[in-house]
Amino acid sequence: MNTAPAPMPPAYNSGDTAWLLASTAMVLLMTPGLAFFYGGMVRTKHVLMMIKMSFAALAFGTLLWWVIGYTLAFGPDVAGAGVIGNLDHVFMRGIELTTLTGAIPTYVYSTFQMGFAIITVALISGSIADRATMRGWLVFVVLWLLIVYIPLAHWVFDTDGWIVKHLGALDFAGGLPVELNSGVAGLAVALVLRAPRDFARREERPNNIPLVVIGVGLLWFGWFGFNSGSALSDQGTAAAAFINTQLGAAGAMVTWPLVEKWRTGRVTTMGVVSSAVAGMVAITPACGEINTLGAVITGLVVGAVCAFAITLKFRFNVDDTLDVVGVHGVGGLIGLIMVGLFATARISGKKGLFYGGGWGLLGKQLVAVVAVIAFSFILTWLIAKAVELTVGFRAKEEYDSVPGAEAERAYDFQTAERLGALVSGKPVTSDDELVKQISTLLRAREQEK
Template sequence: MAATLPEVLATTRTGGTRIDTGDTAWLLAATALVLLMTPGLALFYGGMVRTKSVLNMLMMSFVSIALVTVVWLAGGYSLAFGGDTFAGLIGGLRQAGMAGLGPDSVHGTVPTLLFATFQLTFAIITAALISGAIADRARFGAWLVFVPVWALLVYVPVTHWVWGPGGWIVDRLGALDFAGGLPVEITSGASGLALCLVLGPRLGFKKDAMRPHNLPMVVLGAGLLWFGWFGFNAGSALGASGLAAAAFLNTLAAGCTGLLGWLFVEQRRDGHPTTLGAASGAVAGLVAITPSCGTVSLLGALVVGLAAGVVCSYAVSWKFRLNYDDSLDVVGVHLVGGVIGTLLIGLFAVKAMTGGTEGLLYGGGLAPLGKQLVAVVVVALYAFTVTYGIGRLLERTMGFRASEEQEHTGLDLTVHAETAYDHGVLGHGAPVGSSLVSPAQKVKTQA
């Protein structure tokens, strides 16, 4: 019989005594799958921006791998999972630098070092997700400072609340989040909105088309994200079990209905189902099923994905009416999708998956929905407020917004002295004699 969600959480809090090789093998694979999601996200985001900022977009994701890893190993893991030190709000530093965690240390039925690495991959992609909200206009140097500070002040505390031993959301409130709707999707979406407001809109926002420059790259990135998401969600069962299998199938189902829901809206509203819409709809469904994949039935997963595909397809247009420039729709997909998936647990949770809690539609009353709502509101407000403060501080001290010249020319050339496509160098405004143009390109131009 598959372990229920409360049993999994209880095991992860109390620790185990024996390493299970099957569980360990699965979690090793799941960890690699989740890490692959960040390069997948880089391609997804890279294809959605214009040619002059492709490499900068890729770099913002890739550098997040290095920055978050250092922070997580130094103290992030310990603060999130190293016991509770203050009213369910934050852990301690007993395991800072991974102290005391040798190869024989066990967390549930897997090595503690593996569990810590699995959780690290979640932290990495969460930070990288935020970059999509400020594409084309953020200083790379400021991003290098923002990521580790944000990881420590936003991601780590929320993770402790939701999954850490003694965390107030899981232990005191009793809200459910199987694989990261609160610490991953809602924090990244709310944080992206905060930075949108700090940096302001791109030059030409609501005037220039700003279309994705490479839709095949977008679809490839979405495919890699979908592939990695199986590790993200099914891996959160922390073992090769029936619960992992159920989460795996729910993930597939919700991604499919999210895709179909988005295309249905496009066809009805615009008359054309688009490639970008298909990719975005799949991601929206996957976002929404993340918190609920281990708590709802297959029918519930189909509804969750469909709801996200339909609602998020409308939500991405809110930025034009409310005048915030969420460049790559982090708010419309991840914040809105995360809220949908987290709240619908209160409607569709089934006892067979949760081991006890049932949603409103299965006779559980309003209490589960109320708990989910409290968790969503608190996490969203906390992430938005702290991120806005970090962003404003960086803007005032070192400058977070790229200069108008850098944005007009493109961040690839002005920041990284590179271009994704050779034929586009001179079109980005670099003069022939500029150091940003290679000798070979100078000769070709002069000829």
């Protein structure tokens, strides 16, 4: 016997719910997109490791959010301090099909925010590409989400969080808990895992640039849901965030290549796609707070600054392998400052410095930035150090592949391996050896001609 579903409360809005459902799917797609993005940027022997690190974040982040993440981030505030939620909704207890967050079912809103948590911790893997163990990464994901990300999500995304309620800083779609946080955490964990001895001399070349471009395309698509979905409605604010996201990316794609051309004499595909990511990073906290002119300026500024910022890792000998610090950390910082300069009172009623609001909002933005940097760096460093000292986090110096790599590879070179072995009479032991043997074969055939 079928039972009719309980009617939704009068506050329920089907249009807003449909938009957030679509936005949630787009945000969740960003993590597989990141897996492609990172997978294409590393050496061939580490492609699958990077993909597995992103998908591990997807699995463990989902379960942790269901068990305790949502209630700590969005449960009733403990003691009214805006620091952390309580345990009323462990295992989503007390959340029914008809329970609403605003005009949207809480199940949908919770899953939307879950996607933010997953992509944030997955981003950090780019700072330690090629030198982390999977065992250490899994432990780190759980501890970092619980200790670092979830409190920051409460500070910024929950209406009782101290940054939005007590401080009064603005962050439309996650510049503090997602972008700045992942960049700062990436720096901390990169310091713990240390740079390889040949870091400054080693030239890292992406193994598959088309895979990188596909990953950026998926990230770009998902970012519209990330930013516009944060409006929690299908009204004008979502539209403003949507176009500002595109403008921010486009602006950065102009200045980053110009800097690259000036510094190196050429424009690379990697530079072009990285600039798009930088532009979307910077516009994330500002997309619903500034107008289109502010979005373009934000993109132009962040493209130029991040093009320089990614080179600082060599000066300071910090192996931020895939430039998480230089793009997400620096880009997020710029976006948060731009809110203090270009906010137009469209959403919150607050104006930035350039729109007659004085220095007040900019000062609040800087206080929020300093608080998040200190909180994220100190706790991330302690977590990474604890993981390293217990289960082990940093791979051995001679680390050449991941456990189980002999069972599967990102690319099947079996036929080429046989050809190479025919030339040298030796078995192929690595991808580098394969390339050498194929080159030897080609030279031999040229000489025969």
